[in-house]
Amino acid sequence: MSVTAEQTGPFSHVPAIEPAKSWMPFGSLRRIRRFYDVVAAIVVVLVVLFAMGPIVWTVLTSFKTEGEIVSRSFTWLPKSLNIENYQTLWERSGYPRLLRNSAIVTGLTVLMSITIGTVAAYSISRYRFRGRSGLMIFYLVIRMFPFTLLLIPLFIMLRNLGLFDSHFGLALTYTTFLLPLCVWMLKGFFDGIPPDLEEASRVDGSTRLGALVRIVLPLARQGIAATTVFIAIGAWNEYVWALLLTTANGARTWPVGLQLMVGEFQMPWGVLSASGIISIIPIIIGFAIVQRALVSGLMAGGVKG
Amino acid sequence: MSDTVTTRETAATVRDDSQSTSSNVIYALIEGKYWAYLLLIPSLILVTAVVVYPVISGIWLSFHEYRLNRPALGRPWIGLEHYRDMLSDKTIRIALKNTLIWVTVGSISQFILGMITALALHRSLKGFRIAAVLVLIPWLLPSVVSANMWRLMLDSRLGVINELLSRIGVLERGHAWFTNPSTALYEVLVVELWKNFAFFTLFFLAGLYAIPSEYYEASSVDGSGTFQRFRDITIPMLMPVIVGATILRVIGLFNSPDILLVLTGGGPGNATQTIALYGFQTAYLRFDFGYAAALSVLALFCLMAFTVVYVRASGVTKE
Numbered sequence: 001m002s003v004t005a006e007q008t009g010p011f012s013h014v015p016a017i018e019p020a021k022s023w024m025p026f027g028s029l030r031r032i033r034r035f036y037d038v039v040a041a042i043v044v045v046l047v048v049l050f051a052m053g054p055i056v057w058t059v060l061t062s063f064k065t066e067g068e069i070v071s072r073s074f075t076w077l078p079k080s081l082n083i084e085n086y087q088t089l090w091e092r093s094g095y096p097r098l099l100r101n102s103a104i105v106t107g108l109t110v111l112m113s114i115t116i117g118t119v120a121a122y123s124i125s126r127y128r129f130r131g132r133s134g135l136m137i138f139y140l141v142i143r144m145f146p147f148t149l150l151l152i153p154l155f156i157m158l159r160n161l162g163l164f165d166s167h168f169g170l171a172l173t174y175t176t177f178l179l180p181l182c183v184w185m186l187k188g189f190f191d192g193i194p195p196d197l198e199e200a201s202r203v204d205g206s207t208r209l210g211a212l213v214r215i216v217l218p219l220a221r222q223g224i225a226a227t228t229v230f231i232a233i234g235a236w237n238e239y240v241w242a243l244l245l246t247t248a249n250g251a252r253t254w255p256v257g258l259q260l261m262v263g264e265f266q267m268p269w270g271v272l273s274a275s276g277i278i279s280i281i282p283i284i285i286g287f288a289i290v291q292r293a294l295v296s297g298l299m300a301g302g303v304k305g
Numbered sequence: 306m307s308d309t310v311t312t313r314e315t316a317a318t319v320r321d322d323s324q325s326t327s328s329n330v331i332y333a334l335i336e337g338k339y340w341a342y343l344l345l346i347p348s349l350i351l352v353t354a355v356v357v358y359p360v361i362s363g364i365w366l367s368f369h370e371y372r373l374n375r376p377a378l379g380r381p382w383i384g385l386e387h388y389r390d391m392l393s394d395k396t397i398r399i400a401l402k403n404t405l406i407w408v409t410v411g412s413i414s415q416f417i418l419g420m421i422t423a424l425a426l427h428r429s430l431k432g433f434r435i436a437a438v439l440v441l442i443p444w445l446l447p448s449v450v451s452a453n454m455w456r457l458m459l460d461s462r463l464g465v466i467n468e469l470l471s472r473i474g475v476l477e478r479g480h481a482w483f484t485n486p487s488t489a490l491y492e493v494l495v496v497e498l499w500k501n502f503a504f505f506t507l508f509f510l511a512g513l514y515a516i517p518s519e520y521y522e523a524s525s526v527d528g529s530g531t532f533q534r535f536r537d538i539t540i541p542m543l544m545p546v547i548v549g550a551t552i553l554r555v556i557g558l559f560n561s562p563d564i565l566l567v568l569t570g571g572g573p574g575n576a577t578q579t580i581a582l583y584g585f586q587t588a589y590l591r592f593d594f595g596y597a598a599a600l601s602v603l604a605l606f607c608l609m610a611f612t613v614v615y616v617r618a619s620g621v622t623k624e
Contacts, residue, residue: 029525036428036531043425044436047418050499051440054454057465061457074468116347123344135345142356143553144608147560148584149601152594153359153366176355179348208340237447239563244589255449259567262453269457276450283445291438298507 062086062273069269085274095275098257101167101246102236105253108171109235110228113182116175118224121186122212126195136187139180150176151241158245165250170242174235182231185297189223190216226293229286236283254279367599373592380595387599396575396583397600403490404559404579404607410491411558412551414498419505426506427513437510444503452567455496459483483569486576493568493577500564501557505550512546513539548619552612559608580604 061069062085063078089095124132154173155164163169197219198211206214217224239255246252258275261268287294367387371380391397426437443451458466461481470476483489520538529537540547562582565571571578571586584604588597 127341
């Protein structure tokens with residue numbers, strides 16, 4: 001902002017310009033800035049409390065004993081780090097199997113979305129072919145379809161194909177809303193890689209596929225990792241589709257199991273909290289790893305379009 | 306946007322001549338002008354199978370009677386019967402009204418809190434980076450866990466919120482949330498606000514960082530105040546982000562019944578019934594797939610109408 005006296009170069013002989021006090025009252029401007037900084041800090045603290053409060057409370061509850069939770073005198077903090085709820089969950093609720101089902105479905109969804117999405121996004125990012133913009137808009141419009149319009153026919157389709165209540169069948173239906181997202185995010189990341197390097201390797205005699213695998217994919221690895229995590233979170237969290245497309249004996253995933261547990265055990269809040277916390281740990285870890293690239297990728301995929 | 310093939314193709318075509326005819330076909334595919342299409346084929350097959358075909362057969366199904374619990378009925382063609390039934394379906398009227406409240410109040414409340422948070426975080430004070438990450442976490446959480454976290458806090462006997470509010474005398478002890486038909490929808494909207502306001506924060510914050518700081522410096526020289534700068538620079542520069550994020554959030558609100566499904570299941574009565582939830586429950590609880598498909602077509606028209614009107618009104622045309 002201010003003009004410093006430390007000027008060098010051809011204009012060093014020109015005296016530094018003093019800002020005229022009449023039109024730039026630095027003192028009061030600084031005071032206004034300071035005021036807004038204080039307001040911003042208060043807002044941010046309140047919003048963080050609002051956002052994190054329920055999560056912190058659930059963590060605390062998961063370490064309380066059932067007695068502490070239902071006692072008449074309100075318990076704020078658990079007396080000790082009691083892991084009974086986690087043990088009950090692990091040994092007596094069938095929850096590990098649900099987590100395993102979810103992990104398999106998530107893995108299959110990621111595998112399909114990322115491999116198919118990568119080549120499609122690369123093509124859209126690099127080549128100007130007939131129907132390109134139409135295709136991009138189409139991938140955007142898919143998000144607009146009411147989910148029941150897809151879900152009901154997919155239910156019938158999976159039953160006819162014998163894929164109802166299977167990991168692969170559920171993963172296949174998840175690609176309906178995750179593949180378009182995946183293509184848009186990855187296209188944004190590929191757009192950010194200059195094509196010069198591929199051209200150079202092509203001049204050296206590499207095939208197009210070779211250039212894609214050896215040059216582009218390594219350069220886009222952060223973006224691909226971020227997209228993978230985002231797709232995985234989407235598949236891991238999904239509840240409504242799994243409710244209709246799976247049963248207890250088959251591929252039922254953890255969100256469905258957790259929700260059914262609410263009725264089954266008559267609100268064992270301690271165990272419920274523990275299962276909630278166990279299930280969101282992978283999300284938090286994944287997000288923490290790719291946080292920076294993910295945020296920029298979401299922007300590229302959602303807004304620049 | 307040009308439809309011509311890029312100049313990079315020429316190198317490949319020149320080299321083509323030296324190849325024998327048998328490998329020419331493969332070579333033309335991998336190195337020729339079909340390469341771009343070849344890469345798209347897997348995704349087009351998948352999207353056709355899991356999106357295009359289901360949408361068409363869903364619309365087709367809406368003209369049929371199809372009840373999963375009565376297989377003897379078969380799948381007879383009934384024409385516009387379902388759509389005629391909709392006109393006299395009282396639940397639809399409640400659901401449409403609730404959907405309107407759900408989407409309007411939901412998107413506006415999330416927009417405002419998201420914008421305030423983004424403006425505050427944009428001042429980039431110490432510790433704000435980590436704060437921005439923490440604020441985003443509710444948005445990434447599964448709705449089943451989010452909804453149950455709130456149910457735990459809002460429990461009439463054991464909930465921490467009732468404990469706090471009754472201590473300061475705002476609420477009588479044992480107040481049961483989500484049970485009053487006239488307020489239940491708004492109570493769920495608070496949970497929805499918590500879960501999704503950060504979606505707006507994410508987009509607005511990135512949009513704010515993209516505004517060159519010279520714009521603000523120039524206007525502070527002019528002597529314009531903070532509010533004026535917000536109105537004359539921030540809002541117009543953010544407009545494409547605002548339009549894009551709002552459309553995506555409205556679609557999200559319209560389309561996602563999961564928080565409602567977990568917290569109220571549409572009740573008490575039909576007080577929190579929305580179109581998306583009604584469509585899902587018609588299929589999941591009543592097994593009436595034909596009528597559920599017709600309800601989905603209605604939802605599709607609502608969403609299309611909104612998008613067209615909103616994009617026209619905001620004056621921002623995409624690409």
